[in-house]
Amino acid sequence: MTVFIAACAGVYGLVLGSFLNVVIWRVPRRESIVKPRSHCPSCETQLSVRDNVPLVSWLLLRGRCRHCGASISVRYPLVEAFTGVLFAAVGARFSHSWALPAFLVLTGALIAISAIDLEHFIIPNRIVYPVGFAGVALLTFAALAERKWAPLERSLLGAVCAFAFFFTLHLVAPRGMGFGDVRLSFVLGLFLGWLGWGDLVGGIFTGFLLGAVIGILLIVLGGHGRKQHIPFGPFLAAGTMTFVLAGDQIVSWWHGLGH
Numbered sequence: 001m002t003v004f005i006a007a008c009a010g011v012y013g014l015v016l017g018s019f020l021n022v023v024i025w026r027v028p029r030r031e032s033i034v035k036p037r038s039h040c041p042s043c044e045t046q047l048s049v050r051d052n053v054p055l056v057s058w059l060l061l062r063g064r065c066r067h068c069g070a071s072i073s074v075r076y077p078l079v080e081a082f083t084g085v086l087f088a089a090v091g092a093r094f095s096h097s098w099a100l101p102a103f104l105v106l107t108g109a110l111i112a113i114s115a116i117d118l119e120h121f122i123i124p125n126r127i128v129y130p131v132g133f134a135g136v137a138l139l140t141f142a143a144l145a146e147r148k149w150a151p152l153e154r155s156l157l158g159a160v161c162a163f164a165f166f167f168t169l170h171l172v173a174p175r176g177m178g179f180g181d182v183r184l185s186f187v188l189g190l191f192l193g194w195l196g197w198g199d200l201v202g203g204i205f206t207g208f209l210l211g212a213v214i215g216i217l218l219i220v221l222g223g224h225g226r227k228q229h230i231p232f233g234p235f236l237a238a239g240t241m242t243f244v245l246a247g248d249q250i251v252s253w254w255h256g257l258g259h
């Protein structure tokens with residue numbers, strides 16, 4: 001059953017990854033994500049269905065537009081493959097939980113947010129707000145279905161705590177911590193709180209650690225001035241996904257160290 005759910009989630013991830021590519025391109029440019037249909041960014045020809053199959057089309061066309069021959073960024077198949085793999089992993093991890101839909105929504109959103117933040121240094125409200133609302137609704141549904149209220153209480157409290165923590169950091173260092181990160185922290189607290197307090201602290205801390213280590217590496221290795229902005233969203237997303245997928249193992253390993 002777990003394998004079946006993981007496989008379904010993986011295929012769904014490949015297809016959704018194709019849509020995430022549209023979101024990643026259009027949301028920062030304030031374009032509609034529904035209309036018009038996908039088109040070649042170079043010659044504007046609309047993509048036919050056969051040229052819009054995740055991964056396969058890009059490979060068959062060897063990364064070029066069928067009409068004008070313009071090369072198509074390798075980012076497109078990479079986002080699709082990455083979404084497929086992460087969805088399969090989340091499907092396996094939550095195969096016995098009603099919280100699976102909620103965590104798939106989170107995963108897709110974090111991929112889009114990370115890609116946009118890396119390129120444009122913004123975390124769009126057009127993604128964070130809907131995911132926040134969907135997260136509360138889907139986790140409430142999971143609590144109802146499983147008749148367990150403790151995770152949901154922890155979720156809401158975790159969201160408020162994470163928001164308060166990041167908001168304080170933003171007040172102290174507004175240049176280091178943008179308000180997009182503060183809004184995002186509410187969503188991360190919501191989902192990590194569902195898993196447990198250890199996951200919440202661990203996920204956020206791992207995000208900070210990754211950001212600090214890679215930020216320092218970029219400065220030391222040159223090419224990146226101290227004053228240049230380093231997007232924080234992808235690191236918070238990576239820390240969060242680490243605990244979404246392996247939080248149980250990490251938290252119990254951590255407890256084992258003390259005994």
Ligand SMILES: [Zn+2]
Pocket residue numbers: 040041042043044045065066067068069070
């Ligand atoms: Zn073209």
